[in-house]
Amino acid sequence: MLRQPTTTAALRQQLRRPATLCDSLRTPARRRTFLSRREIAPSSRAVENLNVRRLSEKSQEYQRNRRIFLWSGLMAGIVSFTYTAYQLKKELAKPVQADSGLPETDPLARADAVDRKVVTHDTDGREIVATGNSTVPTFPRTIDLPAYASPTSDESSNTSAGHLATPGLSASTIDTEYTLVGLGSRTVTFIGIQVYVVGFYVATADIAALQSALIKKVDPIATTLVPGERDQLRDQLLHPVEGQKRWNDLLAQGIPARSVFRVVPVRDTDFHHLRDGFVRAIQGRTAELPGNAAQDETFGEAMRQFRAIFNRGSVPKRKELLLLRDEKGKLSIAYDDGGSKKEGLPVGRRLIGVVDDERVSRALWLNYLAGKNVASEPARKNIVEGIMEFVERPVGTVASQVMQIYNRHN
Template identity: 35%
Template sequence: MAAPTRQAMRLLSPRLQCLKQQQVSACTRQMRCVSGRYSNPTKRTVSTAPIGVSSFVGAGIPEPQPVHNPLDIRANRLEYEEKRRYHTRRMRFAGMGLLLSMGGLAMVLFNLDLDGIEQAEKKRRGQQLDASSEANARFQGKEVHVIGAGEDKRIVAQGSGENIELVETGTSNVPHFPRTIYLPSSPDSAASASAPGIVGTAQPNSPQNPGNAANQEEYTLVGLGIRTVMWIEVYVIGMYVRTMDITTLQEKLIHSVNPAASTLIPAEKEELKKKLLDPEQSREIWGEILKVPGIKTAWRISPTRNTDFGHLRDGFVNGINARKAEARTLTKGETEYDSEDFGQAVQSLKAIFTGGKAPKESILILARNNVGVLDVLFQPKPSESGKQKAMELLGTVPDERIARLIWLGYLAGAKVSSPPAREGVVAGCVGFAARPVGSVETRVI
C-alpha cells in the first residue's frame, strides 16, 4: 500500500502546486487592487454598504450582478412593460410640447396686428404718421380736441359744422366712443326710402341735418367696456338708452332700492351697485327693465382687430345658450326657451350673420325697440379718405326673447360675456339713479 500511495502523491503533487499558485495569484491581484485603491487618492471611490450589513464584511469584493435568463417569461414581460412605459412617457411629453408649440404659434399669429405692421412700414418709409396717434387725433374723420383737465375734462371731435362729445374707452385700438348716437326709429324711416336696406348715416342735429330730418332718435351712453377672450381684446362694447327713456330707466333703478324715493343717497347708491352686480338680483332688476312694452336700448360694438360675422355670431349664440342653461337650472325643468319657435328665432339670428367681414373701425349696432324686436345694423369701415359710409340694416329678429337673452348675457347672471362692460354699465346706472327723476342732465359719470 505504501508504494501506490507514494506514487499517487507524486501524481497529485503537480496538480496541488498548480492550484496553490492560482490561489496565490488571486490573492496577489486582490491585494494590488485594494492597495491601489487606497494608495491613489484620485482613484478612491465611495460606496455605501447595504442596510443592516457591516461595512467591513466583504470589503473590496463587488456584489454579483443578477444574470438575466433569456428564457424567463416573467422577466421578459417586465422588461417589455418598463420599455413601453418609458416610450409612452416620451411620446406624451413630445405630444404636449407639440401642442404647446402650435398653440403658442396660433396665439402669436392671432395677436399679430397686420394693420399696425403695415402702418409701421409706411412710417419707416416716410409715407404717413403712426396709426395709433392718428386714431387718437381723429374720430370719424373729425379732429379730436381735449377741453379742460381732471374730472371736468371734455373730449370733443369737431368738424363739418358739428361737435361730437367722446368718451375714452381705455384701449388705443378703439380710443373713443361717442357719448350720444342717432339711430333710425324704424327700418321704414325716411332715410331708408331712398335705397333698400339702407337706413342712413347716424347724424346729430346739425346744420346739415336740422331737426333730425331723417327721423332719427338720440341715444345716450350708459356705460362701456372691452370684451376679451383670454387676454386678447376682441371689441369695445357700449350700452345706449334712448334719451327720452332715461326718465323711465331712472324710475326703475331707484324704485328697485327705494320705491318711495325720487333719487338715491350715497348708501342707497352702494346698495344699487351691489344688486346690479349680484347674480340673482341683477336678473330681477334687468328682467323688470327689459319688460315689453318698455324702453329702447342698443349695444354699439366696435372691433379692435379684423374679424368676421361668424366670430361675432358665435359669441352671441354662446351667450344665449348660457342664459338658457341658467334658466333651466333655476326652474329645474322646461322653460320658455325650449319651444320650437324659439329655436327658429335662433336660426334667424344666425342667418343674419352669414358671411361678411367686420374689420377694425367698423361698427355693429344691436338695437332693441320697446316691444323687444332686435334690429342688427352695420356701418362698414370708413373709406381711405376718412369719409363715413352709410349704415346698413342686416336683418331683424321679431322674437323678443332673442334680444332679451343677449342683453342678459352682458348684464346679469354669475358669468357675463364682458365683466368690464357690465361694470361700466353699472357705474352709469348708479350715476343716473343719483340724479333726480326727470333731470335733463345725461352726462355719464
C-alpha cells in the same frame, strides 16, 4: 617635496579665508542616479515658470464666477422690475384723493368719481368718452339712430327675406338720440386678448323711465337716492342672482324701451366669429327666458333667423356693429362697413337683419348686464357706475341736461 604638518592655527586661518574658485572646483560633484529626482535650476525668464494647469483652473473659476454674477444681476433686475410694476399698478388703482374744494355731498368730490366716464371733446366739438384701448380710443357720448324697419323683399330675397336686409330696406327719417351709459372691452383666453369694445346706450327720452324704475326698487316714494341707497342698488346690480332678476324684470317690462349695444372690433374678425359668440351667449341664458325656450319651435326659428343674418364676410377692425332693441323687444342689427359712393355702396350704417322674438334680444342684453358670467366684466361694472349717475339725480333731469347740451352744440 614633503608637506608641512598642519597646525591648529593654520587650520583656523584657512576657515576664515573666503572660498575661491579653486576651492569650489575641488568640491566633489553630485552624481545623478537612475532613481534620483532631477533638479531643475530656476530660470531667469518668466515664461518658463508658468503653470498651464493652474492658469486653466483660474480661468475656469473666473468664468464661473462671472456667469454667477451676471445671472444674479439678471434675476435681481427681473424681481425689482416686477415688484415696481406691481406697486405702480396698485397706486394707479387707488382712488385719486384730490383737494378739489368741492363739498362732500357733490358727486364729483366722492372717491368713486374716478371710476366714472370722463367726457372730452374732439376737434369738431363733439363729446367723446375714452375707452382705454389704443385701436378704438374713443366712443361718442351720444349717437343718433333711426327707427329701423324690416327690409323690403326683392328678387334676391329668399324665404326669410322679411328678416334679412336687402338694398331696399326702409328706415324712419326721424332719428332718436341715445346716450352712453357705460362701456368696456370684451376679452378672451386667460391672457386677456381683447376682441372688441362694447358700449351700452339708452334712448335719451327713455332715461327717466329707467331712473324711476330703479329708484322705486329701493325706495318706492323717492325721486333720487342718497349715498347709502346707491350703494345698496350697486350691490344688487352686481350680484350674480339679484342683478339677473332685476334686469330680467326690467327688460320684461320694456325698460329701457329703446337701447343699443355698440360693438367695435379692435382686431380683424368676421361675422361667423361674432355669431358664434352671440349664439353661445343666448343659449347660456335660455333658462332665464320666459317659457321653455330651449324646446320652443318659435324660439328655434328665431335663432335660425339670427344665424342667417351673420352669414357674411369679414369685419375689419374699427367697423361698427349695432344691436338695437325697441320697446317691443324686436332686435335690429345694423352695420357700418365704411362704404362710399365711389364704391357703389351706401354710406353709413345699414340694416342687415331683424329678429322679432323678444327673447333673443333679452338673452343678448342679459349677457352683458347681469349674471355670474358676463361677456365683459369691465363693461358691466362701468354700466352700473353709469346707472349710479342717473339715480343720484332727480328723475327727468338727466334727459333734459343731455338735450340742452345737444341743442347747444347744434
